[in-house]
Amino acid sequence: MRKYWELMKSQIKLDSAYTIWYWSGTASTILRVFVIYAFWSAVYDNRVEITGIPLSTMLTYVVLATLLSNYSAGVGYELANRVRNGEVAIELMRPYDLMHKLVALDLGTKITSSVRNTLPIIILSFIFIGINLPHTWFAGPLSILSAIIGVFIGAQLDMIIGILAFWVFYIWGLRILRNAILLFFSGALLPISLFPDWLQTVSTFLPFQSIVYVPVAIYTGQITGSDIYFSILMQLVWLVVIFGIIRLLWSFALRRVTIFGG
Amino acid sequence: MVNYYPENREYFEMGCSMIEVRGLTKEYTIVKKSPGLRGAVKGLFVRDYTVKRAVDNINFSINQGELVGYIGANGAGKSTTIKMLSGILTPSSGEVKVNGIIPYQERKKNAQTIGAVFGQRTQLFWDIAVRESYHLLKHIYQIPDKQHKETLEMFIEVLNLGPLLATPVRQLSLGQKMRCELAAAFLHNPSIVYLDEPTIGLDVAVKTRIRAFIREMNKLHNTTVLLTTHDMQDIEEICNRIIIIDEGKVLYDGSLASIKERFGQKRVIHFELDLEGEFTLPAALEGKANVIPGEEEGKISLSFSSKEMNAADVISAVLGEYRARDLTIADPKIETIVHEIYERGV
Amino acid sequence: MVRYARLYWEFFKMHIKVMMEYRIDFLIGILSVFLIQGTSIFFVAIVFDHIEALHGWTFYQILFIYGIAQTGRALEFIFFDNLWVLGQNYIRPGQFDRILIRPVNPLFHVLADRVQADGVGQVLMGLIVLITAMVNLPIEWGISELLLLVLMIVSSGAIFMAVNLFFASLSFWIVDSIPIMGAVFTLSDFTRYPMSIYNRSVKFVLTWLIPYGFTAFYPATLFIENSEYTMIGLLSPVVAIISVTIAYQVWKKGLKAFSSTGS
Incomplete structure (x- = not known):
């Protein structure tokens, strides 16, 4: 455990060193929040609510969803690169579990960006856009818990893409494909409750809404009461299932490394 | 500095030599960074510069067909000199003329007459088959079809490239890649070729083949070669003259025979x-x-x-x-x- | 000029050959890009399920703006995408030296080094969106309107390219400007929607500083009646020419800086 902790800390230090990436990333996010604000304000022109959601709740949803969707990527690309250039064989000789190491590095990056990027932007959004506080006092901590599970699900899904690099050469295409699916079905663009009915049904059978929609909807009150606990339970089920799939794929992939040399 | 080539002076003045370098100097300014946040804030307003002279008042001239070893420790200024000769860098002061052209002023014209191998950096196109790279180079250098075909056939034989032509560059081993690189550098029949560490990391068989190829090209086309290397054997087998530089200054310029006699x-x-x-x-x-x-x-x-x-x-x-x-x-x-x-x- | 056209063709043929070797990957790429563009359209469609107009703009008018931006950006994506990696793939690893010892224009060489075939997916999606909008809008489409539209799309692509070239050239001074390029590119999100929904300072920036407004919205207003804008869209080709000129000057300045520091 200790070594993964150290790996994570080293990643935090590394990320903190790249100031130009930090400022550019923050600027990008602020610009995106700005577009979202202008767009939804225009949507609510002369309108009090859409499907029962008032403007302030909608803005709260889309801003938080945009911020949270920044975390839905993981280290799949890192892994894919290492597979592509053959480093994976070297990594496998080192005294740690490569998957755990990558997760530790990823956590490091995510912790850095939540402190330096997300938190300030949330505060700015409270002040300038007037986003709401959590729906109920209890929804606050539950949505944070749900968001953490969601981030783990996103990171694990990303890992699948990375492992596929053992079989597929052109991982960039798969990544874009994943981005497209995620952007839409995670609820990063708008609440899934606005989807047409058939699409809402499809979405409940997919893991993607656990990544963004569930935590943010708990916060804004689209999901209430005992539905909250059910949704979090579903998130946990998905996490376990995806983790199982990854371990299975990984063991196939390792067999491939040992036979073909990566 | 001892000049063992008094006759060079005449060449120099007549402008007949291939490469003329006079008082060539390259300085880099390096910004000093103070540590910590205070340093960073301070750096926004006041900046301390140090000036580093990578090449310091160098003079030499090289005639057509000479095979020159350009020697010095890492950071002695070898690469900086070659970059100035090939038009990548502009000198801080001094004159440089290659084939009568000032490289940094007429970079493209100069590029047409030079070839280069820069150590581990590839000249070829990474993702595509070697044959395709040569095809593209033919168009880039506007080599006539007939000449291209003949040259390539000869290179394929001398460097034994036949089995490599269909392979993408990224799949080649170091030795295979270097053979392909050399062919790419000589493909348009340049009058001058700069070779920066062409044999680094290669096994003896490949080194021998590469040295033979360089000599062969020199004999056939009277190609001028400027070679940097740490391998004494390269110098012995290829060069007839060496220039030694240290900390940007020329320490020795003369024939290999006389330095061997002395040292x-x-x-x-x-x-x-x-x-x-x-x-x-x-x-x-x-x-x-x-x-x-x-x-x-x-x-x-x-x-x-x-x-x-x-x-x-x-x-x-x-x-x-x-x-x-x-x-x-x-x-x-x-x-x-x-x-x-x-x-x-x- | 002829020489460069011929040379580009040689590069292009070679890229096609490589793509044919990785056919499956190529298809995945096109499909993915197609889908990710589709999601944005789908998003707008869902929103319009619940409203009739966005600040007075109808669904098809918004699709029309979107279509121009997508198609213009797709042209840029296919042919000029390599600018993104100028720092990462050329300057940082020292590969730019290789470009400089070749007897061709270095910008040409960098651009010719890549053709982004995935952009075909984006062109397809852009055209689908554009044609859907064109059919559903009450505009008479004659030859002159179509030619004007093509001119606008080409200008749009040129503006996208110019902005990228400008910020990519900063790599000559700071080694890798990709994060800055990314942040600036986020601004192009603004162009998907009518500019009238933004406040004055945003409009000013997108019109006169980073002219993304001319990549879709202003050109679109030329074809849409009753918009409060009349002729500003005609400036698009002029803006494109000016932007490309400025960006190329910055590139040349960057080259000069590079040749004096070599880093």
Whole structure:
């Protein structure tokens, strides 16, 4: 455990060193929040609510969803690169579990960006856009818990893409494909409750809404009461299932490394 | 600096030489960064610069068909010189003319007449088959079809490229890649070729083939070659003249034969001694051997000329006063010669 | 000029050959890009399920703006995408030296080094969106309107390219400007929607500083009646020419800086 902790800390230090990436990333996010604000304000022109959601709740949803969707990527690309250039064989000789190491590095990056990027932007959004506080006092901590599970699900899904690099050469295409699916079905663009009915049904059978929609909807009150606990339970089920799939794929992939040399 | 080529001066003035370099200097300004946040804030307003002279007032001239070894330690200014000769860098001061062209002013025109291999950086196109790379180079350099075909056929034979042509560059081994690189550098029949460490990391068979190829090209087309290397064997087998630089200055410029005459008898013996205190040169070796201190405690190297002494005498003189754990007799290395020249002058 | 056209063709043929070797990957790429563009359209469609107009703009008018931006950006994506990696793939690893010892224009060489075939997916999606909008809008489409539209799309692509070239050239001074390029590129999100929904300072920036407004919205207003804008869209080709000129000057300045520091 200790070594993964150290790996994570080293990643935090590394990320903190790249100031130009930090400022550019923050600027990008602020610009995106700005577009979202202008767009939804225009949507609510002369309108009090859409499907029962008032403007302030909608803005709260889309801003938080945009911020949270920044975390839905993981280290799949890192892994894919290492597979592509053959480093994976070297990594496998080192005294740690490569998957755990990558997760530790990823956590490091995510912790850095939540402190330096997300938190300030949330505060700015409270002040300038007037986003709401959590729906109920209890929804606050539950949505944070749900968001953490969601981030783990996103990171694990990303890992699948990375492992596929053992079989597929052109991982960039798969990544874009994943981005497209995620952007839409995670609820990063708008609440899934606005989807047409058939699409809402499809979405409940997919893991993607656990990544963004569930935590943010708990916060804004689209999901209430005992539905909250059910949704979090579903998130946990998905996490376990995806983790199982990854371990299975990984063991196939390792067999491939040992036979073909990566 | 000793110029063993007094006739060069005439060439220089007549403008007939291939490469002319006069008072060439390249300075870099390096911004000093103070540590910490205060330093960063301070850096926004006041900046401290240090000026580093990578190349310092260099003069030489190279005639067509010469095979010149350009030698120096890492960071001595070799690459910077070559970058100025090939038009990548603009000199801070001084003159440089290649084929009568000032490279940094007419970069494209200069590029048409030069070829280059820059160590590990590839000239070829990474993702595509070698054959396709050569095809593209043909169009980039506007090589006539017939000439391209003939040259390529010859290269395929001399460098044994046949089996490699269909392979993408990224799948080639280091030695295979370097053979393909060389062919790419010579493909448009350039009058000058710059080779930066062309044999680094290669096995003996490939090195031999590469050296033979360079000599062959020189013989066929009278191609001028400027070669940087750390491999003495490269110099011995390819070059007829060497230029040694250190800290941006030319230390030696002359024929290989004469430097070998002066320093070729140089031998070095590395000792690993059980030392108590400082090492002092035994009296018998005073004035005849030179001490090169090693990096670790107890490691000492002695250089001497085999004209004046033989190795056995040196060893027995040292063993007379010290206990040795180990010793090795080394071949004369170009680094040693450079070191020697740097320490004592030519 | 002819020489460069011919040379580009040689590069292009070679890229096609490589793509044919990785056919499956190529298809995945096109499909993915197609889908990710589709999601944005789908998003707008869902929103319009619940409203009739966005600040007075109808669904098809918004699709029309979107279509121009997508198609213009797709042209840029296919042919000029390599600018993104100028720092990462050329300057940082020293590969730019290789470009400089070749007897061709270095910008040409960098651009010719890549053709982004995935952009075909984006062109397809852009055209689908554009044609859907064109059919459903009450505009008479004659030859002159179509030619004007093509001119607008080409200008749009040129503006996208110019902005990228400008910020990519900063790599000559700071080694890798990709994060800055990314942040600036986020601004192009603004162009998907009518500019009238933004406040004055945003409009000013997108019109006169980073002219993304001319990549879709202003050109679109030329074809849409009753918009409060009349002729500003005609400036698009002029803006494109000016932007490309400025960006190329910065590139040349960057080259000069590079040749004096070499880093």
